[in-house]
Amino acid sequence: MEAKANGPKEEESRIDPPTNPMVTPLLSDLYQFTMAYAYWKARKHNERAVFDLYFRKNPFGGEFTVFAGLEECIRLIANFKFTEEEIAFIRASLPETCEDGFYDYLRGIDCSDVEVYAVPEGYVVFPKVPLLRVEGPIAVVQLLETPFLNLINYASLVATNAARHRSIAGKSKLLLEFGLRRAQGPDGGIGASKYSYIGGFDATSNVEAGRLFGIPLRGTHSHAFVSSFMSLDEIMEKSLQSSDGSSTCEDFVSLVQAWLSKIKWSHLSHGIFGETNQSELAAFTSYALAFPNNFLALVDTYDVMRSGVPNFCAVALALNDLGYKAVGIRLDSGDLAYLSCEARKFFHIIEKEFGVSNFGKMGITASNDLNEETLDALNKQGHEVDAFGIGTNLVTCYAQPALGCVFKLVEINNQPRIKLSEDVSKVSIPCKKRCYRLYGKEGYPLVDIMTGENEPPPKMAERILCRHPFNESKRAYVVPRHVEELLKCFWPGSPDKAREELPPLMQIRDRCIKQLQQMRPDHVRRLNPTPYKVSVSAKLYDFIHFLWLNEAPVGELQ
């Protein structure tokens, strides 16, 4: 016992606490504590229970989900321990009749007796198959229900949302998460940045998420910056050294003005614009002086084609004279398909007229309430956008703001338990289970199958019957080319057993991208996707239906 007690402690010390310090054993529903007390009072608290964490329906009308949030769950249990202050608060929150011994019990618990088997973070997952199988003393495991659901529901939802946006935008586009200001609270924002990155986004605007997770950061300026300027007279320091340091332009402002005039009177662009907005020109010039290597301008404060784009080009050409290459423009309003095409045409005119090579390939970023539908519409209309900044719809998961993971008791003291419901989709699948993904000869996953814990695992090249858990007519024989066990041990409950490492974020992101590529395309497409099959073994099927009939009351029609 001594060795065991020390063992996990040492392991625990290697796992950081949850990212958000507010994630503690108290981030839970009161009923977990009232139940823990009732279990304790009934001397049931150490009965060994198995709970499955799973969802019943893929979000966003799709047929796949990206699993995320596991690392934060493991961080919680690795550091699960009540402080005296927390125990005092629980005591104050429960009825006075509760016995003191319970608080001594709480004081002593940690998660060294708990086992967590889970699908690796970043995997593509499907309804009914457990994402986590949590086993341990019932009172302790019960206390994990609420924080686990909280940490996984939103994480998986937003990772899935990001993956869907990526799938529509295509691999070649840069996807930027811009949602912090509209997120549901501070770590609604921080979580969105982290899990959007897992789902395939490239960068975030959220500085704190960059600091915490090493996610690349992006951002330039807003409309306020543009309207904070009045005129070019405001610019005091006008000199700019050339990129290679060989010379200095003493009056960059005049250089910009000269370029604006050249563009205006050039043969090809003549008539496209008249007088551009001078406060905008001043803002762009000033921004370029501050960031000559990173000049990206928001061009829609006044009028994209009659002011923003010509002003941008004047500054970009002036920078070009000094050996700097402008990064591009951002459009944040209006008809993004039309404006991006017009801007692209204008950039090509500049390239042709002034012989500036690659000017036509200038980056175009688009933002403003983008979502799956607008990305799809842009694709259909044709656009010239290289990078999309997506905020509100991504981070709040506007199209479906909640995923409904549940945490159900499936076994206690080796006795399988089933939760019935008049709605068949809500009946739980009993027993401590193993879960496998069977792959076909094309390399695609064909079906996930759940079996009883002690059944022999499916074998490569060996025929196995896969049954729908509730519909007796749905079944299929499968000869897997490859069998993958889905639930891996992330928290062993004993120091002797091996534990899966928690990989760095970038690796989880790569895994997610690879997983999505591996899926048969019709499962992950946006319109009318094909449901992926989820099944149980013949033996488990029979057992479910035996238990079901045993538990369900026989109705009486009157």
Next chain:
Amino acid sequence: MEAKANGPKEEESRIDPPTNPMVTPLLSDLYQFTMAYAYWKARKHNERAVFDLYFRKNPFGGEFTVFAGLEECIRLIANFKFTEEEIAFIRASLPETCEDGFYDYLRGIDCSDVEVYAVPEGYVVFPKVPLLRVEGPIAVVQLLETPFLNLINYASLVATNAARHRSIAGKSKLLLEFGLRRAQGPDGGIGASKYSYIGGFDATSNVEAGRLFGIPLRGTHSHAFVSSFMSLDEIMEKSLQSSDGSSTCEDFVSLVQAWLSKIKWSHLSHGIFGETNQSELAAFTSYALAFPNNFLALVDTYDVMRSGVPNFCAVALALNDLGYKAVGIRLDSGDLAYLSCEARKFFHIIEKEFGVSNFGKMGITASNDLNEETLDALNKQGHEVDAFGIGTNLVTCYAQPALGCVFKLVEINNQPRIKLSEDVSKVSIPCKKRCYRLYGKEGYPLVDIMTGENEPPPKMAERILCRHPFNESKRAYVVPRHVEELLKCFWPGSPDKAREELPPLMQIRDRCIKQLQQMRPDHVRRLNPTPYKVSVSAKLYDFIHFLWLNEAPVGELQ
């Protein structure tokens, strides 16, 4: 200067940091830092700017919004200071060409030069009227944009959502927030608990929110608790002392069984149920032994009327024998209107049959995906529910998961600034402004009016012209019975000026409830509410349109 520097520091020290330790000056978009650098580089960083924080459209198809999140904003600015580690991270995130002097500048800044005028938290507010007016050095105020929007958008959204649920449920019902597990991340959950309470909820299941904010906690047990029991044989300790301590029932289990049999064979309830589920009966009995004073049972694990309610009544009657009063039942599935009425009928049968006074008034709590529509449908069908537990739809604001507050520059160096847009509703209202609420003779607020800062305030009993800011034909004379200035000083930027206190949460909640009661009912009703009028003074109207014409380019039709 010395005195000034000390003054605010002393005041600051009295304000706690934000509730979530992740709310720091880095919880911001990268572009706030790139802009700050560009302002600094252009020697513009200390120019005095005024920004308005406001929204453009009420959420949920309604005509009102509850303002919340202010206290967290004030906590942020009272403690706004970069650590060396944060500065190092900003340096690593900006281009290498950025000058060192900027980081010294960041090191030195705090919010002692910033002024925040705001509507008090818990007020009912309307589109276009600033919720906050933030004035200060432009680079510093710019850094506040993202965290302020993050802290206010969701807070106001969920407080409004809670107020709407309260309005449909009616004053007499108990409203419980049960959303932690489905919330958008950990403080999506904690924020939901806090701001639902402000919006009129009575309690939460979220223990950490209870600890942080003193919100009343509620919770009993889940389906897992029920299915963790097999039979009454499991109950080892069967004795229960009577409520007054005068006697002890040695076998409470047998007492429960005797009552179940009496109910089953009683004249009035005969035929309603046959054999009830014994694991459920064991769970209820066990829970009652743990919480004899707080017995509330979840009755839908197997069958509400054929198992859950009879089992509950047996335990409740056994408790009654020992002087305890059961609290009631919770329904978490099925037809809540029908089941609550059937359960109520059954309770009345028990009261009548066994002469237990008030048994018919047993509490009935309902949960399961409740939202505005289902509450409304329950009201129309007729129900017997006393308390509603609302989760997902409340905390994720499922009907509209984001509020679109914006933060717009309205003045810099005493020069008014306007942000134009082809969409008139997106044109900003320029100038540093004052805002008033004008009340009519019935006591209802009639209209909010914005004026230039130096205009004389509207006076009681004096006629004033209120103009729609953008529609010249919409205007009305108002003779206010009472005039209230809306923007109050919460952060004075100088120690000499008075500052509004940050009231305790309960006081904000009371204020919100009072504010909603004070509104003319047609503004706050759910179906076809009347828009509340928001206006500008005649002088401000003229000025807006002068600036607008001045800034907008004249189109050319080709």
